[in-house]
Amino acid sequence: MSDIGDDVVVQVGSTTARAVGRKSVPVLPDRRGDVALLELDRELPGAGAVLSRMAVSWDRAVHVFGFPAKVGDGVYARTVLAGAAGPGSEWIQMNARSTVEQRVRRGFSGGGVVDEQTGAVLGIVVSEYKDSTQPAGLSWMIPVETIVSHLPDVDRWVTGESAADEVFSGKAEPGVTRVGVAKALADWLARGDRGDVVITVVGADRSELYRLVALSDRGSRLVSSDAPEGTVPAVGSIDLAVDAAKRTADQVARRIVRRAGIAVDDRLGSSAVVRAGIPPMTVVVDGVDEAVHPDGLLNDVLRPLADHGTRLILGFRHESSPSLAVAWAWEVEQRLDGLTRVIMRHPDDRATKLRQRATELRIVAKRLDPPRVRPRLEKFAREVAAIEADADPGDVPRELHEQEKLLGVYLSEAVKRRIAERADLVALHRTATGLLRRSPPDLTAVRDTVLAYARAVRQEEPK
Numbered sequence: 001m002s003d004i005g006d007d008v009v010v011q012v013g014s015t016t017a018r019a020v021g022r023k024s025v026p027v028l029p030d031r032r033g034d035v036a037l038l039e040l041d042r043e044l045p046g047a048g049a050v051l052s053r054m055a056v057s058w059d060r061a062v063h064v065f066g067f068p069a070k071v072g073d074g075v076y077a078r079t080v081l082a083g084a085a086g087p088g089s090e091w092i093q094m095n096a097r098s099t100v101e102q103r104v105r106r107g108f109s110g111g112g113v114v115d116e117q118t119g120a121v122l123g124i125v126v127s128e129y130k131d132s133t134q135p136a137g138l139s140w141m142i143p144v145e146t147i148v149s150h151l152p153d154v155d156r157w158v159t160g161e162s163a164a165d166e167v168f169s170g171k172a173e174p175g176v177t178r179v180g181v182a183k184a185l186a187d188w189l190a191r192g193d194r195g196d197v198v199i200t201v202v203g204a205d206r207s208e209l210y211r212l213v214a215l216s217d218r219g220s221r222l223v224s225s226d227a228p229e230g231t232v233p234a235v236g237s238i239d240l241a242v243d244a245a246k247r248t249a250d251q252v253a254r255r256i257v258r259r260a261g262i263a264v265d266d267r268l269g270s271s272a273v274v275r276a277g278i279p280p281m282t283v284v285v286d287g288v289d290e291a292v293h294p295d296g297l298l299n300d301v302l303r304p305l306a307d308h309g310t311r312l313i314l315g316f317r318h319e320s321s322p323s324l325a326v327a328w329a330w331e332v333e334q335r336l337d338g339l340t341r342v343i344m345r346h347p348d349d350r351a352t353k354l355r356q357r358a359t360e361l362r363i364v365a366k367r368l369d370p371p372r373v374r375p376r377l378e379k380f381a382r383e384v385a386a387i388e389a390d391a392d393p394g395d396v397p398r399e400l401h402e403q404e405k406l407l408g409v410y411l412s413e414a415v416k417r418r419i420a421e422r423a424d425l426v427a428l429h430r431t432a433t434g435l436l437r438r439s440p441p442d443l444t445a446v447r448d449t450v451l452a453y454a455r456a457v458r459q460e461e462p463k
Contacts, residue, residue, distance in 0.1 A: 016041045025150045031087035034126060035142060035150050049112055051144050052120035053160035053219075054261035055239035056081050056092050057279030059433050061116040061421065064125055066108030077102040079113075079139065081122075089235040090146045090218070091126060096137030097415070104139035113141045116421060118261055120159070123147070143236075145218035161259040163217045164241035168286075172214035173207070174227075182208040182231035184374075185313065189216075189237045189282065197334045198302075198312045200327050200370065206286060206315045213241040213284055238282050238313075245287035245317075249297040256283060256305070271300050277427045280309030280434040288314050289321035298326060306334070309434030332365040335377055339384045341442065346387050354384060400436070400443060403450045407432050410450075410457045419457070428453040 017038035024036035060081040067074045078101055082093040094113070096103045104125060112121040123141035145163065148155050176182045181201070185208060188199050201209045214220045216238040240259045244252050253270035260278045264270055283305065291297045302312055316324040340358050343351045361380060365373045411429060414420035420429075432449040435442060 023151060023153060028087075032090050033150055035124075035147050037151050037153060048157075049121045050119070051147075051154070051158045052115070052118065052122060052261070053145050053148075053158060053162060054115070054118075054120075054122065055163075055259050055279070055281045056122060056143055056236075057239075057260065057281060057430070058082060058437075059430060060261075060279065061097075061426075062094070062113050062122060063116060064104055064108050064111045064113055066104065066111045066125070068105055068107035071107070075102050077104045077108065079104060081141075084234060084236040086126070086140050089237075090142065091140040092123065092143050092236075094125075094139045094141055096139075099137065103137045108139070115261060117426075118263075120261070143218065149219045160261070161240075161255065163219065163239065163259070164213050164284075165243045167243045168210050168213040168241050168284075169217070169220060171207070172210045172220075174211070176208070176211070176227050176231050178205060178208050179228050179231065181205045182211070182228070185209060185212050186231050186233050188313070189233045196311065196338070197306045198314060198327070198331050200314050200316060200324065200331055202316045202319055202324060202370070206317070209284065209286065209313060209315055213238055217241075238284055240281060241284035241286070243287050244285050244297060245290035246292065248292045249301050252285065252291065252297060253301045256281075256301070274301050275304040277308045277431050278305070278310075279430050280311075282311045282313075284313045284315065286315030287317055288327065289316045289318055289323045294321070294323035295326070298323060298330075303330070308431055309438070328370050329365070331370075332362070332373065332377065335381075336362055339381060342384050343387070350387055354380075354387070357383075400446065403443075403446050404436055407436070407450050407453060410454045414457050425453065425456055428456060 017040050019036045020039050025033035027034045058081065061078070062081060063076050063078045065074055065076055078097045079094040080097060082095050085091050085093040094104060108125045109127070111125045113123045113125060114120070115122050121144070123143040124147070125139060126142045127140045144154075144158055144160075148158060185199070185201070188196060189212070212233050216233045216235060218236055240256060242252055242255045250269055250271050253274045254264055257264055257270045257273050257278060260281065262273060262278060264273065285297075285302065288294055288297060288302075302314070306312055314327050316327070318324070336358050340355065343354045343358065357380060361373075361376060364376065407429070411420060414422075414425055419425060428449060432446065432453055435446045435449055
């Protein structure tokens with residue numbers, strides 16, 4: 001779809017659809033927009049598609065129906081979702097599942113992208129990657145939340161959990177009042193490949209957290225055009241922001257699970273679903289210390305989320321909260337654990353000194369408050385990054401690549417036997433993929449998860 005105007009007419013079978021006046025957005029100068037609300041000339045049978053907001057996690061299986069040239073009756077193309085892309089990060093990249101299946105191309109544009117788990121429409125196809133020499137199997141979709149941000153009237157037909165609780169947009173201000181905090185949070189969001197799992201924000205600093213949530217939300221109207229450099233997050237970089245105040249651990253878990261697009265079994269409980277593993281996301285949880293049971297929220301919901309690859313920004317309203325001390329210790333622990341794994345890959349004199357420094361920092365962190373420890377952690381992280389930059393690329397553990405290949409082999413086998421979409425295999429594959437993308441990687445966790453996936457596939461081998 002392009003150059004949308006009031007005179008756009010689309011043929012849907014024997015039905016004609018026309019763009020509703022003043023409810024279409026042409027391609028903007030920066031290539032955003034390109035959506036229109038169409039009105040049918042007659043009512044069609046059936047309930048119609050279900051449009052759904054949900055966190056568009058990596059490797060989520062979807063399919064599209066289109067009408068490419070010489071396929072008059074239409075054809076399906078199966079893809080998986082990747083990361084945010086396109087102008088202003090408004091789009092989501094889609095990768096073909098294999099080189100032998102149908103790929104999204106001309107004739108699919110404007111088609112609904114259907115989630116294979118729920119049957120809901122997550123967005124519409126907007127573009128394909130065009131290379132005259134070699135079809136790449138790449139395409140892009142506009143997610144439902146981006147569509148609603150351009151066409152608010154569409155919201156009446158949308159289901160699913162919003163990206164942020166209302167309290168975040170209600171308290172967000174476009175201006176930056178704490179530049180250092182805003183930069184630290186925006187940098188943390190941008191460095192997802194460094195293995196940082198959790199970061200804490202306390203007291204008045206949370207004003208910058210609310211601002212980042214509103215700027216990241218695809219459906220938000222907050223604009224911060226004159227913000228200092230390095231204080232504006234990418235659109236869609238926060239998948240969910242939830243206010244935990246006065247909520248139980250299971251209520252917070254339910255909000256997270258639903259945002260992930262997973263059906264909740266009331267007999268099982270949302271916390272159990274979280275512990276079993278959900279697709280990795282980036283989640284803000286504010287008011288942790290005002291939850292019904294802060295320790296239960298931390299231990300039964302948030303830690304299991306992090307174990308499965310979800311990154312967390314935790315907001316605390318009171319500096320004296322006992323749960324803040326627990327969360328801060330967790331932040332230091334996971335950060336130093338990740339940096340130590342990097343150091344262990346370089347058995348030289350410089351790495352030996354850095355290992356000693358890591359031990360010293362663990363001791364220091366127990367007696368100093370976070371504002372005094374965090375700068376030391378950042379300096380230490382830069383020193384560790386320096387030895388990585390100086391390392392020979394061949395020093396990267398070969399086993400990581402071998403495990404990735406092994407996972408691909410068993411996925412191909414599962415696809416061949418049509419069991420790849422089985423719930424337990426989907427969950428294991430998502431967890432393994434998330435672990436493989438962590439930097440630095442936890443090889444033990446990668447091995448265990450790939451082995452578990454392999455065993456689950458082999459259990460179904462025909463006799």
